[in-house]
Amino acid sequence: MGIEIKMPALSPTMEEGTLSKWLVKEGDEVKSGDILAEIETDKATMEFEAVDEGKIGKIMIAEGTDGVKVGTVIATMAGEDGAEEAPAKAAPVAEKPAANAEAEAPKKAESGTAKLATEAKALVSDPAIPEGTEYVKITVREALRDAMAEEMRSDDRVFVMGEEVAEYQGAYKVTQGLLAEFGPRRVIDTPITEYGFAGVGTGAAMGGLRPVIEFMTFNFAMQAIDHIINSAAKTNYMSGGQMRCPIVFRGPNGAASRVGAQHSQNYAPWYASVPGLIVIAPYDAADAKGLLKAAIRCADPVVFLENELLYGRTFDIPKIDDYVLPIGKARIVREGKDVTLVSYSIGVGLALEAAETLAGEGIDAEVIDLRTLRPLDTATVLESLKKTNRIVVVEEGWPTCSIASEIAAVVMEQCFDDLDAPVLRVTNEDVPLPYAANLEKAALIDASRVVVAAKKVCYR
Amino acid sequence: MVLIRRFEEKAGQLYGLGLIGGFCHLYIGQEAVAVGIQSALTPGKDSVITGYRDHGHMLAYGIDPNVIMAELTGRGAGISHGKGGSMHMFSVEHKFYGGHGIVGAQVSLGAGLGFAHKYNDDGGVCVAYFGDGASNQGQVYESFNMAELWKLPIIFVIENNQYAMGTSVNRSSAEDQLYRRGESFRIPGIQVNGMDVLAVRGATEEALKWVQAGKGPILLEMKTYRYRGHSMSDPAKYRSREEVQEMRDKSDPIEGAKAYLLKAGVSEDEIKKMDQDIRKIVSEAADFAESSPEPDAAELYTDVLVEQY
Numbered sequence: 204m205g206i207e208i209k210m211p212a213l214s215p216t217m218e219e220g221t222l223s224k225w226l227v228k229e230g231d232e233v234k235s236g237d238i239l240a241e242i243e244t245d246k247a248t249m250e251f252e253a254v255d256e257g258k259i260g261k262i263m264i265a266e267g268t269d270g271v272k273v274g275t276v277i278a279t280m281a282g283e284d285g286a287e288e289a290p291a292k293a294a295p296v297a298e299k300p301a302a303n304a305e306a307e308a309p310k311k312a313e314s315g316t317a318k319l320a321t322e323a324k325a326l327v328s329d330p331a332i333p334e335g336t337e338y339v340k341i342t343v344r345e346a347l348r349d350a351m352a353e354e355m356r357s358d359d360r361v362f363v364m365g366e367e368v369a370e371y372q373g374a375y376k377v378t379q380g381l382l383a384e385f386g387p388r389r390v391i392d393t394p395i396t397e398y399g400f401a402g403v404g405t406g407a408a409m410g411g412l413r414p415v416i417e418f419m420t421f422n423f424a425m426q427a428i429d430h431i432i433n434s435a436a437k438t439n440y441m442s443g444g445q446m447r448c449p450i451v452f453r454g455p456n457g458a459a460s461r462v463g464a465q466h467s468q469n470y471a472p473w474y475a476s477v478p479g480l481i482v483i484a485p486y487d488a489a490d491a492k493g494l495l496k497a498a499i500r501c502a503d504p505v506v507f508l509e510n511e512l513l514y515g516r517t518f519d520i521p522k523i524d525d526y527v528l529p530i531g532k533a534r535i536v537r538e539g540k541d542v543t544l545v546s547y548s549i550g551v552g553l554a555l556e557a558a559e560t561l562a563g564e565g566i567d568a569e570v571i572d573l574r575t576l577r578p579l580d581t582a583t584v585l586e587s588l589k590k591t592n593r594i595v596v597v598e599e600g601w602p603t604c605s606i607a608s609e610i611a612a613v614v615m616e617q618c619f620d621d622l623d624a625p626v627l628r629v630t631n632e633d634v635p636l637p638y639a640a641n642l643e644k645a646a647l648i649d650a651s652r653v654v655v656a657a658k659k660v661c662y663r
Numbered sequence: 664m665v666l667i668r669r670f671e672e673k674a675g676q677l678y679g680l681g682l683i684g685g686f687c688h689l690y691i692g693q694e695a696v697a698v699g700i701q702s703a704l705t706p707g708k709d710s711v712i713t714g715y716r717d718h719g720h721m722l723a724y725g726i727d728p729n730v731i732m733a734e735l736t737g738r739g740a741g742i743s744h745g746k747g748g749s750m751h752m753f754s755v756e757h758k759f760y761g762g763h764g765i766v767g768a769q770v771s772l773g774a775g776l777g778f779a780h781k782y783n784d785d786g787g788v789c790v791a792y793f794g795d796g797a798s799n800q801g802q803v804y805e806s807f808n809m810a811e812l813w814k815l816p817i818i819f820v821i822e823n824n825q826y827a828m829g830t831s832v833n834r835s836s837a838e839d840q841l842y843r844r845g846e847s848f849r850i851p852g853i854q855v856n857g858m859d860v861l862a863v864r865g866a867t868e869e870a871l872k873w874v875q876a877g878k879g880p881i882l883l884e885m886k887t888y889r890y891r892g893h894s895m896s897d898p899a900k901y902r903s904r905e906e907v908q909e910m911r912d913k914s915d916p917i918e919g920a921k922a923y924l925l926k927a928g929v930s931e932d933e934i935k936k937m938d939q940d941i942r943k944i945v946s947e948a949a950d951f952a953e954s955s956p957e958p959d960a961a962e963l964y965t966d967v968l969v970e971q972y
Binding site for chain 1: 672673676679681712741743744752753754755762764765768771773774777778782802805806890892896904911965966968969970
């Protein structure tokens with residue numbers, strides 16, 4: 204009973220090769236692991252080993268032959284004498300793939316890297332706030348802390364880990380008081396070792412816990428971005444939905460004040476480009492609280508981008524037990540009919556400020572806070588555009604490959620006919636953020652630039 | 664061990680036929696490491712994580728060869744529904760946490776699994792396998808530091824097969840005695856003959872005692888050898904054929920185990936029978952992996968996220 208030895212594929216891209224040299228001759232006994240031949244691929248000269256034991260029958264392709272297609276029979280082999288049973292069973296199987304290889308050739312899997320998964324759009328909205336609900340004033344910093352504390356009280360799997368989160372009470376005091384209430388088992392100071400503790404947190408999430416990993420700033424998460432993307436975001440997909448990673452990576456993001464280029468960058472577009480991640484960037488205290496609670500409960504990995512300049516800002520927040528907001532839903536923070544200003548995080552404040560100025564000049568601007576950047580609530584943006592027919596995106600970040608670019612693309616693709624003017628982007632200047640006060644000011648967005656852009660799309 | 668050997672040989676064969684694509688890293692030669700360690704662990708309690716050379720570990724953990732092979736051929740019946748491939752396979756049910764393609768990532772992730780064992784006080788220990796190549800990655804030392812600082816229940820296993828792709832340990836490591844790599848973190852290390860399954864098991868039992876006593880992590884350096892190239896497309900020109908042949912002839916873990924069995928009174932016939940049974944299992948796995956259909960086109964969009972938003 205013969206086994207056909209076929210020209211092997213010896214690299215992911217090999218389609219044919221040169222049979223450089225035979226190291227066995229007809230009639231030789233070979234055992235598994237013996238080198239049969241040397242084959243030159245598109246990349247290197249490889250040794251080709253025997254898998255089965257037996258005697259080399261006929262050599263079909265002479266050494267030195269070029270352009271031997273993968274799958275061509277290059278020799279035949281007789282099964283080993285004396286151990287009939289095993290080879291007799293193995294042989295048909297060894298033959299079967301060989302026979303199938305050609306028949307199945309068209310079935311060979313084609314790479315699908317050119318396409319990106321789309322997101323299903325869920326129709327959800329904020330919980331209705333009952334009439335007469337009391338509002339309290341609270342800072343964004345306190346709102347974030349309260350969200351973590353509430354979730355830690357209700358779920359023992361939730362813990363907080365990061366640099367200076369425990370004894371120091373948080374580099375920006377966001378975790379103030381958590382150590383006292385929850386103790387060192389659940390509020391954990393790490394060494395300065397972002398890559399390592401991002402990995403530890405991700406592994407803990409894979410092991411069934413619900414980690415909240417604080418980066419002192421997202422600038423330092425660059426050291427850890429491998430775990431955020433390669434380990435956290437992709438695992439559910441790569442495991443066919445078996446292995447989840449319910450983790451929150453949170454911390455301040457974007458420009459702070461006079462801290463220079465390495466400490467001032469908005470990473471929202473980076474993370475928002477990655478399938479498998481949820482990316483949230485709230486503006487006010489109520490959204491910070493409601494969305495961080497949702498993020499901690501979420502079964503998917505979440506990048507939660509805060510802003511240092513907003514931590515101390517005070518907002519009204521409804522006094523409701525367990526205030527949780529839906530992920531993936533934008534919010535119209537100011538209604539208007541003449542132009543839509545789309546923004547997120549600190550840009551929302553500037554858009555609102557610009558809207559006030561514009562109102563004084565007779566332009567009624569609608570302001571949308573995206574809140575979640577992945578998945579992006581394009582429906583709310585496009586609905587607003589149908590009404591105003593003009594749109595300006597306001598983003599504290601670089602212009603190239605930004606959230607603003609994405610919005611412009613979506614609007615152009617899906618609602619081109621609703622546009623009465625080109626989509627304009629108001630973003631930071633396309634430079635690393637400088638230190639000098641005047642240069643920093645020149646590089647960052649402000650409300651007056653939003654006003655100029657809004658007037659431009661209104662042809663005013 | 665024989666199952667792993669035959670399985671990997673078959674995988675190599677299927678790769679040659681174009682049925683397995685991309686990267687495919689075979690475990691041939693290193694079988695005693697995974698088998699010796701797994702035999703000392705408690706299934707369902709202890710957790711395991713490794714890098715991309717993961718087929719052997721999965722088999723050693725009792726995961727069905729059919730679904731592993733079907734993953735290699737990219738079929739819907741594969742353990743990751745065909746979406747992971749050779750390097751990205753997981754079985755949460757078996758507490759096998761992958762299957763990771765980024766060199767060294769599994770060490771930090773493993774420390775996280777150890778953290779979860781300690782946090783839940785479940786008595787489990789994590790075994791994090793990595794290679795001599797990964798042992799030069801920075802995050803390994805970040806993880807060593809935290810694991811010892813927090814006394815995490817984890818065994819770090821360096822599978823020193825002596826070549827990080829094509830670079831030998833001596834050409835890449837200032838301290839080439841890798842069991843000493845934990846010293847500055849106060850993590851004790853043991854160097855083990857990774858070609859001897861009983862030596863591996865014995866060392867693992869000692870390591871488990873250390874970790875289970877709450878003394879924190881321990882490092883096992885398994886001196887082993889891979890017979891094949893780093894991946895299927897590696898011509899392995901960085902070492903001589905004689906070097907490989909000498910290892911096969913003198914230190915083969917399966918021949919070593921066979922000698923133990925014969926000495927223990929197991930007959931040649933019984934061994935032959937086992938061998939035949941294993942060939943059958945592997946043949947069936949290959950058949951299954953070839954005849955199963957490719958994933959449904961709709962699978963492209965599933966499992967990106969768990970929840971709907």
